[in-house]
Amino acid sequence: MGITKKYWSSLDELQNTAAAQEALTSEFKRDQSVQDFLNDENLNESNTGRRDFLKFMGFGLAAATLAACETPVVKSIPYVVKPEEITPGVANYYASTYYDGNDYGNLLVKTREGRPIHIKGNKVHGIAGGGLNSRINASVLGLYDGARLKGPKKGGADIDWNSLDSELKAALAAANNIRIVSNTVISPSTQRAINEFSAKYAGKVKHTQYDTVSYSALAKAYGGSVPTYDFSKAKTIVSIAADFLGTWLMPAAFTSQYAQTRKPEGEWMSKHYQFESNMSLTGSNSDVRTAIKPSQQGAIAAALYAAVTGGSASGVEGADAAIASAAAALKANAGASLVVAGSNDPNVQAIVAALNTALNNDGTTIDKKSPLNLFRGSDEGMAALVDEMNSGSVDVLIVYGVNPSYSWMNADKFNSGLQKVKTSICFNLFADETSSRCTYMAPDHHYLESWNDYSPMKGRTDLAQPTINPLYNSRYAQESFLRWSDNADSYYDYMRATHNGGYTAAMLKSDNNWNTAVHNGTFAAAVAVAAMVTPVATDATGAAAPAAPAAAPVAAEAPAAPSMNIGEAMAAVSSAKSGEWEVTFYQKVTMGAGNHANNAMLQETPDPITKVTWDNYVTMAPADMTEMGLETYIGQCDCASLVTVTVNGKSITLPAMPVPGQKRKTLGIALGYGRGAGNEEIGKAAYQTGRAGVHLTEGDKRQTIGGNAYPLVAMNGGHASYTSSDVTVAAAAGTYSIATTQMHATVMGRDSVIKETVIATYLAEKGAKRGEASYNLAVTLPVHADVNKDGTIDVNDRQSVRDADLWRDHPVEGVGHRWGMTIDLSSCLGCGACITACHTENNVPVVGKDEVLRHRDMHWMRIDRYFSSEHQTIQIADTLANTKEATEKGTIGAYREMENPEENPRTVHMPMMCQHCNHAPCETVCPVAATVHSNEGLNNMAYNRCIGTRYCANNCPYKVRRFNWFNYVTNDKFAMVNPAQDDTLRMVLNPDVTVRTRGVMEKCSMCQQRIQAGKTEAKRNGTTVLDGMIQTACAEACPTQAIVFGDLNDATSKNAERANSVRSYHALEEVGIQPNIYYMTKVRNIEATEA
């Protein structure tokens, strides 16, 4: 049978508070009543007389008429010498690679007339199918950011590269201690340049690598390098607070692997247990999620280890049942299971490593032999460097690819140390926190302007190629190292020389092989891990060791076995200190470690769980907030309560956000916010913008977005610890408005939006036809006719929705094309890559926080997140009565427990965009026929016809139409946030899609421009449109293939096959509007009793 559930999108909807009821009835917030408006005293000041009004009106009319008569002369400027590969109007794609110290991805960059405008995954040659996340595909905006440094600077004044080089060489020659601090360097050629530099200043140079978000404990557990994981081979996945689908290690790759086995059609479906405090993206997708305190992470790992190895372990409060179940599943799937932990505590990681070894997972789901080169940074090393800087013995500091003045846990100490460094130089692209404090700023090229090579893991080297000429007077950081080593090579030549037999085999010596490698963006070549280490940096004494010869390829060596003693680790975690309150510092899926603070598109992409844009906050359990008297209804008003969280003696004040699923008495704070606290020039979108569109200021400084949580991170045994038990939390004065996107799209009690079932039910009815499975019955309506011919007209007389139809059929079924999509709710993980891909493809305007607060976000596609809790209280009570917990509480206690389903709800992520209904209710109400149906099943929107009545939006049951309230391209209100308003950022716009103006309705067009282009291409080549030839931006960006686009009339297409499957249904099918978008029932790998 199907699961009857109640879906709710906010706590207030669940509890049906008065505020929620009001929100249900009004789509838009009633901002101000007419009474209030007329009584506004300021109104009189803006007095306009009738005559003045008429004069202005007349003048305006005349001026507009005259202006319209003028024939505009449009200039057209062709190339002088057109590059051969460029055809105006035709896009070129180039393979490249993204690496920013935190995220890694293989890309295809779409360029138009030499401008990169869109980024998608390199599906053929990329790691794990080239999945990307929203941070990477939105990163194209960073290229054009007008705040980028335009050239080298010294103390705020411009300087030319030659003077910079000569001054710096003098400083280097005079220096005794030269220090380089960088993120993990995974580029063999960059490493070679650094090595050459170290050799030139032999005995003086030390290279410290640290990662903004550290994985040093994990690396330590595996002898120095993080192993590679393969989630696609794991039948049981246990994650202890690792958000591997959102932010942990290589989420883009893991997402693709994970989703492969989450489709119930496969041979088997993985079962995923998650133990965590915050509701993470990964946790929201797990089958069994158990909320724990951060201090329990070690105990969970220990208990699992004990259970698997047959030892005995003391119980873990509140998690015993889940541990027992997880341990049993792990044992049953030994060799095909995987345990990961997000903790940066070496003891926890040692136990997890031992656990995986005990489960025989090494070599199947964990590959220690091809470790990652990523995340080899050392927190201890960085701390030592900061101490050294403070002692005043560092003469020259070179900062490359990191921003320690912002992201180092003890940034104040770093900054004071930096003042004692005689000469400091930073390669960052912006005058950010660190580079504005350095003596010199020597901006590196943006990654889309650069050649580079990356070795993300053993046996694989990826190439990055420039897709545009450098926009500004920047220079490769690597060339800077070379110049200071008296090497005049260009970085390109230097990089080619690297692969001519230096570090890798000489396979790329021939131009042919090289060109193939650049074309593919990768080549298989083993770069030894040892070769990736700056020779002197490994010297523990700090004394200089001679640089290793660059030419000799170093043989690969297997990482050493875990050095930790498992007994010691078990003892250490058992004595883990717990506190009344505990905190977890996490990365948000949209913001990551904070590298993208100036990316307006990412700032406006809602967080997958809280749906909050443009902010960070403290996530809290709703019950805790009620206890503390904090506001739990986060509507669109100034109502979020502020709390001050003090961790290890340092405080931060942020709004409190109630998040269902948060463990009681725990807090979650996102890293990566609060950039630019010193008013640095890091981009307009990195600061808060007020109602009038100007930056909000505090004193003479612009207000940052959210607060910086890095200073609250503490060092624990030489590793940065992202959890803490030394926490106090107190309500702070004042309230704060938080812009969430989901309050205005409530599910309105229509539970047919989402369908879900459990695996056993699915398998039992696998052979059923579409519409016949118990969890996905075809929708019928009671009619006033004796349909079943039993002589009476009663509730049993039901007819299919299709038969009771108001509209005339559009001849699209079986005729020509019928474009449609299928969205698999089992594979949709809610990561949001589709949202940002849609943004850049379709020129979707960014509107800023104030407009999001007014529900005027313009997202063409959104991901609705619904929490679910049980309806069938009796059955659940039976279930609960069988658990130890429920028995203790008694039946009444069990019922009471169920009144708080938000303690651990289940989550569904549902992408929602225009459903392109064949019987579209929006079309019939448009008075000017601006939205009409095409003979290919699309609901077209002609902007130039639209007069903005908004009837269509009112009539849309999915609430996917967006009204364009402002001229976002020219209105001053959006000058700080909208990319189209920046002279350079505007270049990111897709020239194939109109930039909509004020007063029109817009919505998903199913990437009409791509459909038309694909059809033209087929006709031009004299072929048919082959399945997969046309892809919408969202389907292309989806790392899990949850979204599949295609021609439903092409019976052989993957899309048609999915649309006809037993799982597929239409959202709100009973309305009878026959959408062309199908959803596929979510199947959870849980027992029916667990549902």
Add this chain to the structure above:
Amino acid sequence: MKRLSRSFISKILVPFSAAMFLTFNAFGGVFEGGDAAKGESLFKANCASCHKTSEEVLAAPGLKDVDVRWKGKDALIVKWIQNPQAAAASGDPYIKGLRDKYVPTFGWMAGQAVSEADIKDILAYVKTAADAAAPAGGAAVNKCMTLEEIKAEKEKNEESDGTVWFIIIGSILAIIAVAAANISKSLKNAINEREGLPPVAELSYWQSSKAWMWANRKFVSVIGLFLFCYFSVVGYKSLMDIGVYDGYTPDQPVWFSHAIHNCQNEIDCNYCHSSAVKSKHAGIPSVNVCMNCHKGIKKGAITGTSEIQKIYDAIGFDPTTGSYIQGYEQKPIVWNKVNNLPDHVYFNHSTHVSVGKIDCKNCHGPQNMYTVGHVPTADEINSQEDLVGLVKLEKRPFTMGWCLECHNKKEVDLAGSAYYQQMHERYKASEVGQRTLREIMEDGSATVRELGGWECGKCHY
């Protein structure tokens, strides 16, 4: 254009090797048996920008009687076309003659990526084209504008507009009329004064004209009604003209003549506007495309020398030495866009040119009869009676009504493409499809409109 006499073409007969003769006899030689129809498209794509099929020298020798001149040297001419430098290295005296004659002026011909079979077809076309042109006596040339006409158009272009003079004369006349009325009034007053009558009332112009109008109210009403109607019609028409640009011929930085390039020299539209076949834009040729010919052609018949110099200024070419200037800062040519659609219209050239096989002239009119780019009027388009497949349209060019009119009339070639064949199969396979298909094919043909060409989303997104 400098016309060269054909006297320099010496027919050098050279002995040929027996082996070569035998080799080519097996194929019948490159000068025999080629497909002239195939050759025509190949010629236009690869050769026409420099060679003519007549004796005329464009940027390279005219190809008339090429078979006679190269008789027996089949292998060599293939080599010559595919790799001129290599062929020259063979030391053939005729090639040496050609090289001495043309290379200093025009530079080396680029090696052409054509196969031996292609060359056979091209040569067949050259032969037929030259033969066909001969008896007609240059009829094709006569259809083009003559140099005098082109010159006249340029001069006309430079003449100033007459409207301004009308306005000036009109205002002078109005001033005179007012002055005359005053004089008449003064004289009348003088007469009245002398005759002892009271002076004419001191009325303002407005009052006096009101009085006059009242006195002649019938006449004024009729005229007024007429004027009202007239200005309503004129006003309506001029409002309907907003955004309609037929006849628009903006000034251009280079006085480029389509009549010379396209009509007289028969350079295919797609040679310069090469992206029209594969992109949404037809594109304005970049200067390096101009230089393909103008590296050699440095003088023109009318104003060519000064206009061609503008290309050299843009790209940095020294016509006296015939070489590019090193380190020259190139300056792009800023053209005025002629055919300009609003941003909310998506138009794709390749869909129309490559898929729909629409002749450029069907939308752009007899562009070969114009000098600089010009938006044609409906009449200009429709008057091209000899244009094969011309769709005559009544609406004004480059308006939406015009697009829709064509989409309503133009038939789609269903059989010619696997795409349409598949669509056809789909229609046949379902009941709804069959019904729809019957509606579409009622008149025996499927128009663009019937296949969805009138839908908003096909052009607006």
